[in-house]
Amino acid sequence: MMQEGRPVPVLFKEKKDCCACCACMNACPKDAIKMQEDECGFLYPVIDPQQCIRCGKCQKACAYQNIKETNTPFQTWVAVSKEETIVMNAASGGVFSALATGYFKEGGFVSGAVFDKDFTLYHIITEQSKFLSKLRGSKYTQSSIGYVLREIKKKLLENKQVLFCGTPCQVAGLKSYLGKEYANLLTIDLICHGVPSNRSFKDYIHHFEKKNNIQVKSFTFRDKQVGWGKNGSIITQSGKRYKLFETAQSYFYYFAYSIIMRENCYTCKYACSHRPGDLTIGDYWGIQKEHPELLNKQNLDESKGVSVIIVNTQKGVSALQKYGCELRLYESSFEKAARGNAQLNKPTAHQPKREDVLSLYAKAGWEAVDDKFQNEIGIKKYSGFVKSLIPRDLKRVLKRFIKN
Numbered sequence: 001m002m003q004e005g006r007p008v009p010v011l012f013k014e015k016k017d018c019c020a021c022c023a024c025m026n027a028c029p030k031d032a033i034k035m036q037e038d039e040c041g042f043l044y045p046v047i048d049p050q051q052c053i054r055c056g057k058c059q060k061a062c063a064y065q066n067i068k069e070t071n072t073p074f075q076t077w078v079a080v081s082k083e084e085t086i087v088m089n090a091a092s093g094g095v096f097s098a099l100a101t102g103y104f105k106e107g108g109f110v111s112g113a114v115f116d117k118d119f120t121l122y123h124i125i126t127e128q129s130k131f132l133s134k135l136r137g138s139k140y141t142q143s144s145i146g147y148v149l150r151e152i153k154k155k156l157l158e159n160k161q162v163l164f165c166g167t168p169c170q171v172a173g174l175k176s177y178l179g180k181e182y183a184n185l186l187t188i189d190l191i192c193h194g195v196p197s198n199r200s201f202k203d204y205i206h207h208f209e210k211k212n213n214i215q216v217k218s219f220t221f222r223d224k225q226v227g228w229g230k231n232g233s234i235i236t237q238s239g240k241r242y243k244l245f246e247t248a249q250s251y252f253y254y255f256a257y258s259i260i261m262r263e264n265c266y267t268c269k270y271a272c273s274h275r276p277g278d279l280t281i282g283d284y285w286g287i288q289k290e291h292p293e294l295l296n297k298q299n300l301d302e303s304k305g306v307s308v309i310i311v312n313t314q315k316g317v318s319a320l321q322k323y324g325c326e327l328r329l330y331e332s333s334f335e336k337a338a339r340g341n342a343q344l345n346k347p348t349a350h351q352p353k354r355e356d357v358l359s360l361y362a363k364a365g366w367e368a369v370d371d372k373f374q375n376e377i378g379i380k381k382y383s384g385f386v387k388s389l390i391p392r393d394l395k396r397v398l399k400r401f402i403k404n
């Protein structure tokens with residue numbers, strides 16, 4: 001019922017106060033909130049004043065502004081899937097796939113991010129294991145949550161087991177929308193250094209197609225055949241493969257150097273040890289330094305990807321005990337993992353170039369951004385390709401030599 005005399009709620013005052021977790025939109029009993037793109041394609045909630053009944057449920061559901069995370073890590077693991085094909089197709093060590101496989105086997109539901117044919121990224125919830133290959137792998141652009149939070153709640157109320165994986169702000173949004181603990185929900189948050197808008201990624205792909213006169217069939221942000229890092233690849237409709245080196249691709253470069261992230265990512269409150277998920281997963285950067293014994297004695301191959309798992313709750317402990325059998329697990333510590341992983345300590349730094357690049361994008365599109373990038377990068381663009389030619393052992397020796 002309309003709460004007479006009350007103003008339409010203000011969902012956020014500044015862009016840095018909204019992460020697009022969609023908790024407000026899902027909480028609205030009148031569907032009066034829609035997500036709208038700004039000039040760079042970042043999504044923000046907008047309330048239709050005609051439909052809004054001023055109940056304030058949207059404001060209450062906002063975890064980003066209301067809730068302070070208090071979890072602290074009590075276990076940290078080095079982890080790699082026992083199945084090599086999973087590791088090769090996952091962004092890190094394939095932890096997500098191991099847990100999701102366990103859920104699918106038991107008739108549970110899994111929620112994560114998938115691309116459609118036009119590279120729109122959005123969250124789904126499914127009990128069908130055939131979607132695992134689409135769910136697997138990091139997509140370095142913002143996933144649209146849509147109304148998936150309502151679907152998750154429905155499954156939870158039907159007593160189904162649900163596994164949710166997303167960025168920490170998405171996990172916090174889900175929990176805040178639900179408003180209470182559900183024993184049948186397990187949440188995994190990703191260590192995250194920020195998200196560019198999905199529109200900018202799609203515009204990059206379309207520009208790549210135009211420039212090379214091809215049609216992209218599939219895209220991977222991390223192609224392990226090139227090693228574990230920020231290099232990806234494209235397969236075209238005609239079967240041709242393009243390797244994408246971070247130093248030569250505008251979108252990769254601007255993502256890796258945090259130049260085109262969403263405004264709130266630069267003040268992200270989850271980039272620390274207080275994480276919203278039952279489990280936190282990410283790359284175990286610095287594994288060579290922190291656990292050389294695993295590379296030498298346990299034969300872990302860091303060129304294929306190694307994960308870190310941080311256990312934040314008792315539920316996380318139980319889940320790892322139950323589903324961890326698909327993983328090779330070695331004990332580590334939060335301090336060790338955080339030494340090589342900046343986003344376990346603080347948010348990514350705001351880059352002075354951000355406004356230049358994004359205002360150019362808003363005015364003239366990705367083509368102009370790409371032209372600017374290609375002009376500025378010069379011959380440095382070949383460095384990724386050259387690095388990929390150096391054998392792994394030689395790389396280790398060179399790194400040690402440079403440090404000394």
Ligand SMILES: Cc1cc2nc3c(=O)[nH]c(=O)nc-3n(C[C@H](O)[C@H](O)[C@H](O)COP(=O)(O)OP(=O)(O)OC[C@H]3O[C@@H](n4cnc5c(N)ncnc54)[C@H](O)[C@@H]3O)c2cc1C
Pocket residue numbers: 089090091092093094095096097111112113114121135136137138139140141142143165166167190191192193194195281282283284285307341343
């Ligand atoms: C935008 C982004 C930035 C990241 N930044 C870092 C970082 O700075 N440091 C670090 O250590 N790790 C980072 N990661 C996490 C890392 O890339 C891996 O996703 C993570 O280690 C899990 O790897 P995996 O092999 O276990 O699973 P994978 O098989 O790679 O599965 C990843 C899971 O994440 C979900 N997912 C993929 N893309 C998105 C997305 N855009 N939004 C929400 N959910 C998504 C998938 O649905 C799947 O459930 C980032 C991930 C993303 C999506």
